[in-house]
Amino acid sequence: MAPIPAYPDVTVHDTLPKLLRLNAKAHAGETWLREKDLGIWISYTWGEVATRVRDMTLGLTTLGVTRGDVIGLIGDNRPEWLMGEIAAHAIGGMSLGIYRDALGDEVAYLVTYADVAVVFAEDEEQVDKLLSLDEKIPTVRHIVYSDPRGIRKYDDPRLISLKELEKRGAEVAARDAGAYDRLVDAGKGDDVAILCTTSGTTSHPKLAMLTGGALLRHCRAYLDMDPRLPTDEYVSVLQMPWIMEQIYAFGQALISRMKVNFVEEQETLMADMREIGPSFVLFAPRVWEQIAADVRSRMMDSSALKRGMFDLGMKLGLKALDEGRRSPLADFILFRALRDRLGFSNLKSAATGGAALGPDTFRFFLALGVPMRQLYGQTELLGAYTLHKEKDVDFDTVGVPFEGVEIRIDDPDPNGLGEVVTRHANMFTGYFRNEDETRKSFAEEGWMRTGDAGFFNGKGHLVVIDRIRDMAKTSHNDRFSPQYIENKLKFSPYVAEAVVLGDGRDSLAALICIRFSIVSKWAEKNRISFTTYTDLSARPEVIALLKKEVEGVNRTLAEKQRIGRFLLLYKELDADDGELTRTRKVRRGVINERYGTIIDAMYEGQKVIDVDTTITFQDGTRQRIKTKLDVIDLGAPPPVKDDGKRRAA
Structure with a gap:
């Protein structure tokens, strides 16, 4: 494993806005974010991002947003989402990410439940969704839109463009140069910064309250197991409201200064990713399954010779994998070109999480030479807290716990299978406005019941079988x-x-x-x-x-x-x-x-x-x-x- 780089002290710079300010002062001219728009990659430096976040924050003050307000965000993964969320934290508010494909009733439930005051919406589609809810979202005072196309037809006093919001903020900064820093300094690591939706497999999602300090400390523990560098490239694919995208695109990126890239559209994901050549990716199991399926689909349209080469390469690669080695011949005839085609040539680490990934799919990518690791966690526990070590990957397991994470198995059967129960220092503080569910989730002394069935194998790896209820x-x-x-x-x-x-x-x-x-x-x-x-x-x-x-x-x-x-x-x-x-x-x-x-x-x-x-x-x-x-x-x-x-x- 490469030596762990020197990271900022997250007990001092204990909020996302404080870390952004630190990086902007020390590395103002370095690129942090990239976005592909109309086929062109647009770069944003640390200094540019910090200035825009400052203007968004101060612009929110002109809308009457104050400490403790909830600010919603809905749309595709874009730099403006990331900036808007950090601005929400800088003003002392709580951010609530809403999935871009959420239906109107789902949006209305979340917005009214959390009393959302302002919503950052990406474009006409999301603005139209919000305006159609009308009286169902009475708490929303302002809707800030990024893309003005198609918005001119609306005549609603709640609408304000992001450009106008930033202009207002810049005017405040010109009048009072210290206004933004005072807001950032007032923020504490123990403040609730993120309301993160749970998966909601049985009912409406609950809102886990996460503090900025806990997020950053947990990211720091994660980086001890899987380090990042400022030269690393990450492609943001999973939707922003998901806890693991919060961990990577926000926490880890601010600590390690790795570059975060946003693709133009979901349909251009693989082509855009090939252009970037990321050193790290995180995909949900469904994405890995889709990639594997697409590879097999393309082989259906190829010549008999290519199909034969593919079958031979996979046979050699899987046989070598089972023997704990790599096949140079399989790499030569198949895997090297396939990795390049998929944009995986520069990968140093690739992760999957959020649900179980089938062992056959896992073996496929390991044989391909993709450095796959399985992670495991829950929203309430700040996402992942187990991971495969670099030289100790077992696709039947979810790896070993991070430093400082405790895991036990409650009520095990004769084979050691029981409920996975966990605790660590950086857990959520409870469910927003739901004390009953908060109490139900915890066992004694701060242990949290995950609801998952699992056991530890002979190597000390955690094996998760399924949800207990399933x-x-x-x-x-x-x-x-x-x-x-x-x-x-x-x-x-x-x-x-x-x-x-x-x-x-x-x-x-x-x-x-x-x-x-x-x-x-x-x-x-x-x-x-x-x-x-x-x-x-x-x-x-x-x-x-x-x-x-x-x-x-x-x-x-x-x-x-x-x-x-x-x-x-x-x-x-x-x-x-x-x-x-x-x-x-x-x-x-x-x-x-x-x-x-x-x-x-x-x-x-x-x-x-x-x-x-x-x-x-x-x-x-x-x-x-x-x-x-x-x-x-x-x-x-x-x-x-x-x-x-x-x-x-």
Whole structure:
């Protein structure tokens, strides 16, 4: 491991604005942020960012914002979001990030619950969403927009451009040169700075209260395990409200001075990332799965020679990985070019977190030469607090704890499996306006219940199996983890999402969503006609294709954990429908309720299930879907009639 660089003292510079001020004074001319706009990379130095944050902060004072107010931010990952959040902290307010694709009702809930006073909105789309809520968000006094395109048609006194806000702030600074520094100096590390939304897998998300000092101290502990340098490049991909993006794009970047890059659009991510050649990336499991699927998709369109080279390279690479080494031949014929194509040539560290990543996907990237590490944590515990060490990566585990982090396993079974319970010095201070949930989350002496089932292996690595509430048993008392099996299914390039069922049932079953972009390409190549997602998923050839994939996964599972039945769902699971969280985690309760009739029919032995339903799109339009779902039997035990109760999936 490279020597750990000298970082600023975060007990002195204990807020984000104080660290920004320090870096701006010492490194004013150095580039910190880059953004791609209309194909051109635009750079922002530490000095430029500090000046704009100062003007935003003082501009907020002209709007009547004071210490303790809550300031919302919604939009894509942009430098203006980062600056706006630091400005919120500088004035003594609390920032609340809202996912850019959140629906109106979700936005209204968060804004009214937190009494948001001002919202930073990126563009017309987000402004329109806020204005349409009208009386549902009575606390919002001002909406500050960054992109003026399309805004002129609105006539609302709450609207003010970011340019105008900064102009007002600059005028205040000209009149009172010390105004900004006084605000920054008044901030303390123990002040609540961030209201961070939890995943909300079972209900509305809670708001974890995080202090600026805790964030920075925890980032400092993280950097001891995985150091960053001012020369390192990071590409900001995950949405800003997620705790891990707060850790990397804010805390770690301010401490280490690594450069933070913002891509032009999500669609240009891979091309933009290749131009930057990042030294570090953090992706959610869904992104890693999509990248692996896209690689396999491209191979479907390549020549027989290239497909042969790919298969040989993967075979050699995986064999070498299992033997604890790298294959020079595989690197020469495949991996070196593939890493360059993906923008991974300069990677020193790559992380995944937020949910479990399937072991097959993890092995794929390790064989490719991507320095993958799994991390584990929760919003309430300031994100990750375990990580693989550089030379000690085990894809079946989530690594070892950071320095100062304590982990224990409560109520372990004979195999040591129990609830993961954690504490450290930099935890959240509680849930905003929710003392009952705060009390429920804590055990004695500051230990926090994670709700996850796990154990420590012989090497001292933490192994996390699944959420305790999601661990399941069949009617034959055979225990299984739905998430583990789902991750194996999603390694297939043809599977976008899977929900494994079977708790209290005679056998396991699965609802599978095809990955439309890849299955449609496969269908076109094989001259299979189709019109829509629903039509394609019902084609016999597609069903046969997915049957082979499920059978392949079954061969890797213990007999009692194999999938006995499955069907291809007529639509994709969607966060807008409440079926997934905004971080793409399955809401099992919603799935069980919404598709309960289909699930019951599968277990009653029906071969074909009639569906006649209506789906509502984000723009409010509705579409009727009338189709038949084929239930594919892979050798399940004879069906057991349900007792009339719908069991949980």
